[in-house]
Every structure is written in C-alpha cells, then in structure tokens.
Amino acid sequence: MDPIEAKPLPLLEAKNIVKYFGAITALGGVNFHVDAGEVLGVVGDNGAGKSTLMKILSGLYTPSEGELVFQGRPVHFSSPKEARLLGIEMVYQDFALAGNMPIYENIYLGREPGRKFGPLRIVDHERSRAMAREHLDRLKISVKSIDQQTENLSGGQRQAVAIARATAFDAKLVIMDEPTAALAIKEVGKVLDLIRSLKEHGVAVIVISHRMDDIFYCCDRVMALFQGTNFADAKLADTNRNEVIGWIMGTKNHTEGLAHDRVH
Amino acid sequence: MTASTSTLYHPKIAHFMETYGIVLIVLVMMAILAVIKPDVFLSAENLTNILKQNASLALLALGMLVVIVTGGIDLSVGSTMALAMVCIAMASRVGVPWPICLLIGPVVGLAVGWANGIGLTWLKLPHPFIMTLGTLNIGRGLTYLLTGGAPVSGLQPELRYLGVSYWGLGIFNPPAGLPVSLVVVAISAVLLWLFLNRTSTGRHIYAIGGNPHAARVSGVNVDRVLTAVYMICGFFAGLAGLLLVGRTGSGFPNAGIGIELDAIAAVIIGGASFFGGRGTVLGVLAGVLIMGLLRNGLNINNVSAFWQMILIGFVIIIAVYIDVVRRKAAIRT
Numbered sequence: 108m109d110p111i112e113a114k115p116l117p118l119l120e121a122k123n124i125v126k127y128f129g130a131i132t133a134l135g136g137v138n139f140h141v142d143a144g145e146v147l148g149v150v151g152d153n154g155a156g157k158s159t160l161m162k163i164l165s166g167l168y169t170p171s172e173g174e175l176v177f178q179g180r181p182v183h184f185s186s187p188k189e190a191r192l193l194g195i196e197m198v199y200q201d202f203a204l205a206g207n208m209p210i211y212e213n214i215y216l217g218r219e220p221g222r223k224f225g226p227l228r229i230v231d232h233e234r235s236r237a238m239a240r241e242h243l244d245r246l247k248i249s250v251k252s253i254d255q256q257t258e259n260l261s262g263g264q265r266q267a268v269a270i271a272r273a274t275a276f277d278a279k280l281v282i283m284d285e286p287t288a289a290l291a292i293k294e295v296g297k298v299l300d301l302i303r304s305l306k307e308h309g310v311a312v313i314v315i316s317h318r319m320d321d322i323f324y325c326c327d328r329v330m331a332l333f334q335g336t337n338f339a340d341a342k343l344a345d346t347n348r349n350e351v352i353g354w355i356m357g358t359k360n361h362t363e364g365l366a367h368d369r370v371h
Numbered sequence: 372m373t374a375s376t377s378t379l380y381h382p383k384i385a386h387f388m389e390t391y392g393i394v395l396i397v398l399v400m401m402a403i404l405a406v407i408k409p410d411v412f413l414s415a416e417n418l419t420n421i422l423k424q425n426a427s428l429a430l431l432a433l434g435m436l437v438v439i440v441t442g443g444i445d446l447s448v449g450s451t452m453a454l455a456m457v458c459i460a461m462a463s464r465v466g467v468p469w470p471i472c473l474l475i476g477p478v479v480g481l482a483v484g485w486a487n488g489i490g491l492t493w494l495k496l497p498h499p500f501i502m503t504l505g506t507l508n509i510g511r512g513l514t515y516l517l518t519g520g521a522p523v524s525g526l527q528p529e530l531r532y533l534g535v536s537y538w539g540l541g542i543f544n545p546p547a548g549l550p551v552s553l554v555v556v557a558i559s560a561v562l563l564w565l566f567l568n569r570t571s572t573g574r575h576i577y578a579i580g581g582n583p584h585a586a587r588v589s590g591v592n593v594d595r596v597l598t599a600v601y602m603i604c605g606f607f608a609g610l611a612g613l614l615l616v617g618r619t620g621s622g623f624p625n626a627g628i629g630i631e632l633d634a635i636a637a638v639i640i641g642g643a644s645f646f647g648g649r650g651t652v653l654g655v656l657a658g659v660l661i662m663g664l665l666r667n668g669l670n671i672n673n674v675s676a677f678w679q680m681i682l683i684g685f686v687i688i689i690a691v692y693i694d695v696v697r698r699k700a701a702i703r704t
Contacts, residue, residue: 167588188590203588205581207648208574216578217589219571228571254383272589 116179118143118311119164119195119280124173126159133159135335136173141280146302146312148322148343151332152355157315160332161282164313165197166190188217194279200288202269206258210250211239213257214272243271246301263294270301280311287321299325319348333357393642393657400661404668411671415547419537423618425663426534426552427452427611427627429656431634432641433556433563434607436655437600439638440567440580442647443491443499445601447483448608448634449627450510455479455612457514459530460523460622469529476613477606483510484605488598499601507631514624522623526616534617552614556656559607564652576600580647636683637662640690661686 117140126134134156141147151157162168164175166184175182177193184190187197204213212219212235220238221230239253248267250260257265266286273281286302287295302325305312316322322329323343330340331354339354353359404412411417431448438445455476463472483506490502533555537548567573575596578586587593616622641658643650662683669679 165588186590187588191590197588199584199588201584203582203585205578205585205648207581207644208578212574212578213585216585217575217591219574221571224570227566229569230571230574232569 115142117141117176118145118178120176121160121164122174122176124160124163124170124175126156126163126168127171133335134163134170137332137335137337139330139337139340141311141313143279143311144306144309145328146306146314146326148326148329149313149315149332150317150322150329150351150355151338155332155355156335157332158284161197161284161313161315164190164280165195165282167197191276194277196273196278196281198266198269198273198281198283198286200284200286202257202265202289204257204265204268204272207256209254209256210260210268211236211253213268214239214242214275216272218276238275239271242275246271246274246304248301261294262290263297266290266294266298267301270298270305274305274308274310278310280313281305282313282315284315285317286314287316287318295321319351322351323348331355390651390653393654393661397657397660397664400664400668404664404671407668408671412668415543417667417671419543419547419550421660421663421667422553423537423550425659426550426556427615427618428630428633428637428663429556429659430559430607430611430614431630432637432655432659433559433652434604434611435631435634435638436641436643436650436652437563437567437576438499438604439635439643439645440576440647440650441597441600442580442583443597443600444503444635445484445487445499445604446503446631447487447506447510448604448611449630450507450514451480451483451605451608452612452615452630453514453622453624453626453628454483454510454517455609456616456626457518457523457622457624459613459616460526461517463527463530464523464525469527472527472530473613476609476616478609480605480607480609480612481602482605483608484602485598487601487605491601492594492597511624511628518622518624520624522621524621526620526622530613531617531620534614535620552618555610555614559610560652560656567652572596572599577648580644580649582648633662636687639687642690642694645691 120140121137124134124137125132137156137160149157159168163170166187166189169183169185177195182193205216208216215235215238219228219230220234221228236253243250243253246267248271250264257268260268266289270281283302286298290298299321302312302314314321314326326343328340328342329346329351331338331351333354334357338357339359431452434448435445458479459472459475462475463469487499487502487506490496490505491499494502496502533551537550539548543549567576575586575591578589578591579593579596583593615626637658638650638655639645639658640661641650641654641656643654665682665686666679669682
C-alpha cells in the first residue's frame with residue numbers, strides 16, 4: 108500500500124463478497140471496512156445477510172466470490188481457527204458455551220495453556236484459572252467463582268464469559284451477533300459498557316443488533332444491509348434513528364412517517 | 372473477582388458430592404452384605420471372584436463412558452470383544468508368538484472403533500446408534516464366520532496370564548489374591564482419568580458432550596476427536612476380550628451377547644448423563660461394582676438370576692431418578 112495515502116489502512120476490508128447457498132444468493136456483493144478500535148454497528152432486516160456475512164468474517168463460511176483483506180493482506184479462512192489466529196473472534200447469539208464446563212475452561216477452550224506431550228497436550232489447570240481471573244479482572248467482570256459451570260449463570264454473565272473468551276488472546280476484531288437479544292433488560296447496559304471498554308483497549312468491534320438503542324449507545328458508525336448488499340453507512344453523528352430504520356426497510360430518503368416508534 | 376462466599380451455592384461441595392456420593396452407595400452395599408452374610412461375602416475368595424468376574428465389564432464400561440460423555444453410544448462393544456477373543460485364540464492356535472497375540476485384541480478393537488468413527492464423521496450417519504448397531508451385527512457375524520460357531524481353544528498359557536492369574540502377595544491363599552485383571556483395570560482407569568481430566572483432548576471430549584457447536588467454533592476438530600473417542604472405546608473392548616479369553620481359556624463366539632447394555636447401565640448408574648457432558652471414571656467403577664455386588668449379594672443369598680435382572684432394572688431407573696431429583700434441586704440455588 109502507498110504510504111503517502113492519508114487514510115490509515117482499515118483493519119479489515121471486505122471486497123465484493125458474494126455467497127450462494129445452492130440457488131439462493133445470500134450475499135450479492137458486499138463492500139465494507141472496519142478500522143482498528145472502531146465500533147461498527149450492522150443493521151438489517153431478517154434475511155438481509157447479516158449473519159451470513161459475519162460467519163464469513165469469522166471463518167465459519169467461505170465466500171463464493173470476493174476477497175477479505177486483513178491489515179492490508181488478502182486472507183482466506185477455511186475454519187474459525189484460522190480467523191482466530193489472526194485475532195478475529197466471534198461472540199455468538201447463543202453464546203456457544205459448554206454449559207457443563209467451568210467458566211475458566213470455557214474461556215480457554217481450544218487454546219488451553221499447557222505443555223505438549225507427544226500427541227497430547229497436558230492442561231495446566233492452575234495456570235488456566237489464574238489467567239482467567241486476571242483476564243476477568245481486566246474486563247471488570249465479576250463472578251462468584253471461575254469454577255462455576257456456565258449453565259448456572261445468568262444470560263448476562265454467560266455473555267460476559269463469551270466476551271472474555273473472545274478477547275482472551277490479543278483479539279483485534281470481535282464480532283458480536285445480537286449481543287443483547289437474549290438478555291434481561293437490566294443486564295443489557297453492562298454488556299454495552301463492556302463493548303465500549305473493548306474499544307478503549309483498542310479492539311475493533313462489529314455489533315449486529317436489531318435494537319437502535321444498542322447501536323446508538325455504543326457504535327461509532329452504522330452500516331445497513333438490505334437484500335444481501337451494503338445499502339448505506341454513516342458515522343453515528345451524521346445520522347439518526349429514523350434514517351437508519353429507513354435503511355433497514357430499503358429506503359434512503361426517509362420520512363418521519365416511516366418511524367416504527369411513532370404512534371399514528 | 373470474588374471467591375464463593377456467603378451464598379448457598381458451594382461449587383466445591385457440590386462437586387465433591389457429585390464425584391464421591393456414589394462411592395458411599397458402594398460402601399453401604401458392602402456393609403449390608405457384610406452384615407447379612409459375613410462369612411461368605413467377606414471371604415477373600417468371594418471378593419477376589421467379584422473383582423475377576425467384573426474386570427471385562429469394567430473395561431467395557433470405561434470405554435463406554437468416553438463415548439457417552441460425547442453424547443454418543445456404542446452398541447458394538449460386545450461383538451468387538453467376542454471378535455477380539457476369537458482372533459486371539461485362532462492366532463494362538465496357528466502358532467503366532469504370544470507377544471503378538473497380546474496385541475491382537477486391542478488392535479481389533481481399534482479397527483472396529485475406527486470404522487465406527489468413520490461411519491459417524493465421514494458418512495455422517497445421523498446417530499452413533501445406527502453405525503454401531505451395524506458394526507454390532509457385522510462383528511458378531513464375522514465372529515461366527517471365522518469360527519463356524521464353535522469355540523476356539525488351545526490358548527498359549529502366557530495369553531491367559533492377564534485374565535486368570537492373581538498375586539497372593541504372601542497374604543492370601545489360593546484361590547484368593549489380587550487378580551492381575553484388577554491391576555489392568557486399575558491402570559486403565561488411572562490413565563483414562565488422567566486423559567479425560569488433564570489433557571486438552573480429554574477436555575474437548577467433555578466440551579463436545581456439553582455443546583458440540585461451542586467446541587467447533589472454539590477450534591476443536593470435532594470429527595477427529597469423535598473418531599478418537601470410538602477408537603478408545605474399541606480399544607477397551609479389545610482389552611476386555613483379552614482378559615475374558617484368558618479367564619475362560621477359549622475364544623467362544625457367543626461371548627458378550629448383550630453385555631453392551633450392562634456397560635451402558637454401569638455408566639448410567641455411575642452418574643453419567645445419557646445426553647453427554649457429564650460422567651466420571653470413579654462413577655463408572657462404582658457403577659460396575661454396584662451391579663457386581665448386587666449380583667453377588669443375591670447369589671450368595673440364593674436368589675434366582677431372574678430376580679437379579681428385575682432388580683438391576685429397578686436400580687437403573689432409581690439411580691437416574693435420584694439424579695433427576697438432585698439436579699432439579701441443584702439448579703440455581
């Protein structure tokens with residue numbers, strides 16, 4: 108890349124991403140980028156392609172066409188493991204935790220600290236516990252005990268554990284799919300504050316949400332998907348709720364009348 | 372970060388009861404039998420016998436535990452054990468040196484387990500019940516084909532050592548002593564415990580049982596782990612065959628018909644969840660002992676074998692019901 112160029116390199120850039128499932132076109136050419144330390148909100152109606160796009164970014168799906176560029180280099184992920192190696196992590200809507208296992212093991216699942224011993228890796232449970240404590244402290248997440256099984260936690264606590272897992276190893280980009288959809292109302296604020304604190308740690312976050320309150324509370328920029336393409340995007344300061352709601356429905360020149368929260 | 376403090380929930384105590392509660396039941400059963408028939412039950416011969424008779428079942432149940440923890444099931448272990456037995460016996464009869472014969476059992480088991488894993492992960496058969504039901508029949512059919520349905524005798528004495536010998540240790544008089552088969556079970560149990568609790572693969576097995584999706588997105592190669600799991604189960608079935616062929620002195624093709632259900636029962640009585648994610652090595656050993664003690668206790672009290680089946684049926688139902696009640700009480704206190 109040309110060093111003279113004034114704009115800094117985006118952390119992740121998607122170029123003309125297309126995804127087919129058989130005869131169905133889920134994504135018909137999506138272009139977007141996210142910068143380091145930026146919180147990007149992604150909105151769109153059901154079936155607009157949000158989840159498909161995020162699964163491509165996190166390595167769960169491979170795109171049919173198009174290119175992902177991470178820190179200036181084209182990348183191809185054939186599994187979530189490869190995306191995670193570069194620091195791209197996903198927090199799933201259902202948290203994707205093993206409920207039968209303690210908090211600390213969930214945080215380091217698949218990346219357990221320990222020593223290689225032939226084909227096996229001997230897990231250092233004490234170090235894992237210590238690392239988990241330290242990491243949760245850093246994120247200001249408090250739990251009764253890191254030995255608690257995650258099935259005994261509330262929705263907000265599970266979400267916090269899922270976020271802790273995503274950020275356990277130097278994450279550069281965390282993708283969150285509907286982070287507040289499964290939470291009690293009093294827990295939503297905590298999770299949104301957690302997203303803001305990730306930004307303060309220099310982590311870029313992509314937040315998919317249906318809730319305008321979430322988007323306008325914690326995002327820097329918002330992008331709307333409509334029928335499998337990127338329809339519009341703007342800095343948060345340059346737009347408003349009604350305009351974004353209009354984008355979700357595929358209209359650019361919104362009118363007040365389209366606002367869903369207005370009583371007619 | 373706060374440690375568990377004033378609330379009702381004590382993970383350590385809950386964990387202790389979940390791990391060791393079952394051992395209390397074994398001890399209570401032993402105490403009851405010791406009170407009813409002290410001279411017979413507590414004799415060294417009888418205790419030796421219980422351990423020796425249940426060694427093969429214990430190995431099958433240990434293998435079954437690993438499968439059940441992933442939320443799967445392996446119906447083929449009885450057939451695999453019989454196939455291993457006749458292969459060992461036939462190899463021994465045609466003069467294959469005994470150190471090689473020793474390996475045949477586990478190798479046959481690993482091969483069947485690999486086939487089960489392939490059926491599950493490559494063919495993507497919908498549930499391990501299907502694939503292992505297939506290999507149950509294939510294995511048993513092979514066993515009959517190889518032997519023509521007749522037992523194969525003529526085992527080299529070295530091959531019988533693990534299954535039949537015991538160490539007097541200067542304390543016991545024959546036919547009592549520490550059975551070598553018990554030592555095999557104990558070593559297997561310790562190694563399996565270390566594997567399940569101290570290695571990353573062992574932890575991934577529990578994670579797959581708890582939430583396969585979570586394991587997959589955490590970078591666990593679920594298909595590879597599952598194949599390994601069925602191979603471990605097959606390995607233990609082959610080892611169980613090695614012990615049983617030693618104990619009985621012949622490879623009989625009818626061995627172990629229906630024993631997979633005993634192995635499943637022992638795992639379930641031992642507190643493992645049939646839906647995966649939960650289960651301990653200690654629980655399985657206790658489950659095997661509970662079934663063994665029940666049978667032995669009824670035998671030495673001259674209760675018919677038909678009643679034994681009925682009672683074991685009730686024990687399975689009661690054991691799981693207790694678990695249901697306990698878990699209901701434990702949720703979010």
